Amino acid sequence: MYEYSTIGWLKHCIFHPVEGFEDLRWKKKGSIPVSIAIVVLLFIAQVVDHRLTGFAYNENYVKVFNVVPLLVQSVVYFITWVVGNWALCTLFDGEGTFKRIFIYSAYALVPYIVCTFLSVILSNVLIKDESIWITAISWLGLGWSVILMVQAMRAAHQYSFGKTLVSMVGTVIVMLLILFLAVLLISLFQQLYVFIYQIYTEILYRIRG
C-alpha cells in the first residue's frame, strides 16, 4: 500500500478526508513533533490574525497587545479538547489513545491554519468591496477542518458517524467543565496564596516587635 514521508502522510490525511485517517491508523503513522509544530503554528496564526490583518479589516482592539487570550484561544483550547475527548471516549468504548487523539486532532487543524494565513495575506491586498474572497476562504478553512476533525475522531475511536458527532458535542461540554474547574482552582490557589502571604507579613511584624 502507501508509503509516504511524514509530511506526505499529513498531505494524504488532509486531501483524503474519507479514508486518510483510517490509513494513518492502519499504518500506525503520525508524528508527535509535527503535531506540536502544528499547535505552535495555530498559536502563531492567531497572533498574525490579530496583529497583521489588513488595516481596513482589522476590527480587533489593537491599542494594547496581550498574548494571554490568544494563547488560551489556541493552545489551551486545543489541549482541553484533547484531554476532554480522551476522558470522554475512554468511557464510551473509544479505541483512541491519548497520543493518537493528539496527533489526529492536530492534523485536522491544518486547513484552518493555512486559510487563516491566506486570509491575512489577502486582507492586505484586497479592498472592502472584495471582502467576499476573504470570507469565502476563512469559511472554507473552517469547514474543511471541521470535516477533517469529524473524520479524525471517527478513525481514532472507530465510532459510527452519529456516535462521533455525539462524542464531539460531549467533548465540548467536557471542555467547558474542565475550564470552569481550572478557573475555580486558580482562584482558590490565589486566595490560598493571599492567606499565606498575610500570615507571612503578620509573622514579620511580630518578629520586628
Added chain:
Amino acid sequence: MSIRKKMKRILTLALTASLCSVMTITAFADEPYNSYSYDAWEEPIPSQSAYRITETITGEEIGLAQLRDPSSPYFVSEDAVITLSGAKDLFCDDDAREFWIADTGNNRIIRVNEDFKLRGVYYGVSGNSEINVDAETGLSNFQDPMGIYVKTSAYTNEKIVYIADNKNARVVKAKLTVQNTLELILEYTKPEEALYTQSTFLPSKVIADNAENVYAVVTSVNTGAVQFSRDGSFTGFYGANRVEVTAKVIAQTIWRKFASNAQINAMERNVPSEYNNFDIDREGFIYTVTEKGNTSTDAVKKLNSAGYNIWNNNTGNEYKFGDITDAVWDSVQNKKHNIMLTDIVVDRQGRMNVLDFETGRVFQYDKNANLICIFGTKTSTADQRGSFSQPNAVETLGENVYVIDGAKNDITVFTTTTFGQQVHKAVELYDEGKYVEAVPYWNNVLDRDGLYTLAYVGMGKASLNQERYNEALDYFKLAYDRDDYDKAFKYAREDFLRDHFTAIIIIIAVLIILLIVRKILINKGIIVIHERERI
C-alpha cells in the same frame, strides 16, 4: 570701565532677570475641568481646551437695577426683583444680535443686547386676552414662561416673539411694538380635538418654522411636539420618539399576555419618553434632545419636515451624542451621572451645542455630528466660574457659547481659545469639502493637540484629494478611520500595480518557466525523485 567689569555687570543683570522670572508665581485662571475628547475606540482622551470662560453675567451686569430707578425708561417699581430667578431658557436672535431670557421665576421676559445690556423687560402682553389679566396695567401677565423663541416674520416683517407660558397653559405669539412692548397676535391654548388626549396643556418650549407653524414641547405629551398652524389651529403631533426595544420591554410584553387587568394597570407602560427641547436651523430641520434617551437611541434627532429622523442609527450609520459611556463616574461627588441632554442649539454654520444637565458639559458637534469639543462641568464646586448648578439652556452667537444657570442665576460666557478658533475654521472648510484649504488649520490644531482625531481624517482627505495616496493611508491609520483608509487603499493599490506592472509580469513568467523546465527535466529522467517523496 573695563571690559571685565562690563561683562560682570551684564552677567549680574542677566542672572537677576532670570531669577526674577523663575520666582514669579504663575497665576492664571484655569477652567475648573479637564478638557477631553473621545478617540476611535470611544475612550476618553485628554484634549486642549477649545473654550475659555470669559465672564459670568448676573442681574447686576445686565443692569436690572434700572427697574428700580424711576429716572430710567425701564422703571417698573421700587421693589422690582433685580436678579434672575430660575431662568429656564435663553434665546439668541442672530439677526438683531440680541438675547432673550425667559426669567421663569420672576414671571417675565428680559431682552438684552449682545453685551448683555438691558433692552427691555416684559411682564405680559397687551391685546384682548382673558388669561391672567392684570387689573392695574391691563396686560395679560406671564406665569412661569419657560420657553422663548423670536423670529422676524416673513409675512409682515415684524419681530414676532413666541413664549411658552407654562402656568397659563398657552403659547403666546406676540409682536414687538415700537414702544418696546409686546402686543398679542394669537394665543395657542389646549387643543379641543379628540386627537389631543391629555387633560393638561403645559408648554415648556416653543419654536416656529419659516411658515410660522408653531411647535410646542408640552409636559407629559409623549407623542411628539404639539403642532399648530399659522392661524392657530391644532394640526397634530410632530416627530415622536420611539420605544427602545430592551429586554425589559420584551419581558413586559410577554407578561401582559398572562396578567389580569388589575395587574396590567399597575404595570409601567411602554411609552416613548417625551423629548425635552428642540431647535430649528435655517433650512427648517428640527433638532430634538431627549433627557431619558441614551447615546444610541433618540438622544439627539435631526428631523426633516415630515418628522423623519435623519440621524437614525438603524440605517447603518452610527451617531453618538453626549458622553459615550452610559454612566459617568464622578469622583468628586462620589456618584454616577447618567446622561441627561437638556438643550440643543444649532448655529449658522450648522455647529450644534448639546447641553448635558447631569454633568454640566456642553458637547459641540459639527453639522455631520462629528465631535468637536467638550467643555463645562458640574463636578467641581459650583462656586467656580464655568461650573454649573442647574444648567438650563445653551445658546451661541458667532463662536461664543452661553449657558444659563437656573440656580446660580447667571449666564456663563464661553469664548474660543486659539485652539478652538483653529478647529472651527478647519471644521468649517472640511464640512464644505475644501479639504486642501483646511490643511494649514489642521496643522495648527495638531501643533496644539496631537491626539485630535478629526484633524488626521481631514489631513488624510486632503492628501487623497491631491492624489498622494500613501500619505493619505498614513493619516487614516493615525485617525483609525477604516472606511476612508479602504477608499484610499483602492487608489494606492491601483497606483502600485500601474507602477510595477512589468516587474510583476516578469516574476510570474519566470516562475511559470521554471516550473515547466522542472517538469521537462523530470520527464527526461535528469532529475530523479524518490517514490517516497513524490507526494
